[in-house]
Amino acid sequence: MAQEVCSLKAQLEEKEKEIAHLKNKLALLEKSNASVLEVQDKVTPLNPLTAKPALSNEDIMRYSRQLLLPELGVKGQLNLSGASVLIVGCGGLGCPLAQYLAAAGVGRLGLLDYDEVELSNLHRQVLHGEENQGQAKALSAARAVKRLNSTVECIPYHLQLSPKNALQLIQQYDIVADCSDNVPTRYLVNDACVLSGKPLVSASALRMEGQLTVYNYCGGPCYRCLYPLPPPPETVTNCSDGGVLGVVPGIMGCFQALEVLKIASGQASSCGQQLLMFDAQGFRFRPIRLRPKQADCAVCGESPSVTQLIDYEAFCGSAATDKCRKLNLLSKDQRITVQEYKSVVDNSGLHILLDVRPLVEVDICHLPFSLNIPLSSLEQRKSEDIQLLQQRIVQLKQQMAGDCQPPVYVICKLGNDSQKAVQVLEKMSGSELDNITVKDICGGLMAWATKIDTRFPQY
C-alpha cells in the first residue's frame, strides 16, 4: 500500500514537471511570435517611443548589475527604455554596438545595412553566424539582438542610406551611430545629423587602428569641421583591401556603445570635443582635444552652404560602398583576359608572370610560376627588385629565338594594381629595363579563381 502511494506521488511529480516545461515552451513561443521582425526596405513612420513609467520586477533583475551604479540608477535605466538609436552599418562596429545597447535595455534600435552576410565577414561581425550567410545583415543582426533581449524593439532596414531617405530616417531617432565603411556615407550621415540636430557617435577602424568621436554634440564640431574636404578616392583604403583585425572594430564598437549609453541615459558623453585614436599594434590610446564647431563650417557653421543633403558620391568621387573599385587605366591591347593567359600557359609560351601584390598576400596564395615584386617596390624603383626583374628578362631573351621583346604579364588580386604596374613598367622598358612587352591580366587572381581554376583560393 505505502509503496503504491509513493509511486503515484512520484508519477504525479513527473507529470507536473512536464506541464511546467510545456507552459514555459508555450510562453516563449508566444513571446517570440508577438515580436516578429519585419525587414524594412524603405523608411516608414514609426510610432512614438515613450519611456517606461517604472521598472518591472523582471527589469530590476535583468538590469540589477547596472542599476547598482549611481551613474546610471533607476532614472538612467528608464531613460534608456525611452531612447531610440539608429545604427548605420551592421558590420564590425555595428555588431558589438547593437549587442551592448540591446543588452543594456535601449528602447528601440534601428539596424541599417544594405549588404548580405558573407563568410569573410564572420571574423569581425560577431552577431552573424555561419547559417546567416546570404541573409540581409540587418535582419541577421536584429534576430541575434532579439535573442539577447526580447524587450528591445528592433527595426531592421535592408536598404542603402541615401540623400533621399536619410533625413526622414534620422529624424525618427534620438541618437545616430555611424558604423559605416565608406567616405560618402560618413559625410551623408554627418550632414543629416547636423540638419536634424542629432548627436552622432562615430567610430571607424582599419587594419590595427581605430578612431572615435562624438560629433554635433554640445557645441562640439561636426565631421566636416574636422575634414572639410573628402580624401581623394585613390588614397582611401577599405577593409577588403587593407584588412582589419576583427577585435579592433570590436573594441571601437564597444567604445561607441559606451558613449551612446551615456548620452541615452542622460549622462553627458565625455567624447564631445575629443578624437580618440587607438593604435592596437603599439597599444597606444591618444585622446586629442578638438576645437569647438567652426563658424565657417559648410554645414554646421553660421552661414552654411549645405542646407539640404547633396550627392555624396559625386562630392567624394567614390561609391557609397566598401567594395573594391574597378580601375580602367589601360587600353584594350594592353590587357589580356585570364582565358587568354591560360592559353599562353597551355601553349608553353615563354613569358614572365609578375605578381605585384604585397608579400603578405602572396603568402595567402599565388600561381607557382610567378615572380613577386610588389607594386610599391616598382613605384619606388627598389634597386634589388629592378635588378631581379632585369635578370629574368635577360634570361628569357636568351631562351627566345630572334630579337623579339620578352612578354611580361602582370597580375594582382583584382586587376587594379596590375594596371598601375603596367604603366610603371612601360615607362621603365627600354631605359631602366630591357625592352619588354607588358600586359595586364584583367580581373587578376580572383578572375583566375572564378573562371579558370575553381580550386584556387579566393579572399
Place this chain on the structure above:
Amino acid sequence: MEKLSLPQVTVLYFARSAELTGLREEELVAVPTPISSGDLWALLLRKQPRLVALQSRVILAVRRQYVAIGNQRLSLQDGDEVAVVPPLSGG
C-alpha cells in the same frame, strides 16, 4: 650661461600617414620655435614628402591638442608630441 637649443619633438603617424612614411613615429630635432602651424606642416612635408597626399585632409595635434594648419603660433618644447591624424573610414 644657459645653453640655447632648439627643441626635439616626437612625431606620431596614424592611419594613412603611417603607411605613407613607413613609420609609426620619429624624432624631429632642432625644430625652430615659435613656429606657425603651417610652417610645422611644411617642415614635416620636407622630411616626409609623401605626406603631400594628405594635404588639407589631415588633422595635426600638438601636445594632444588640435591645431589648424595655418597661422596658429606654436611654442614647442623638448619632448612635445605632434600627431598626424588622417581620417579612417573603414568599419
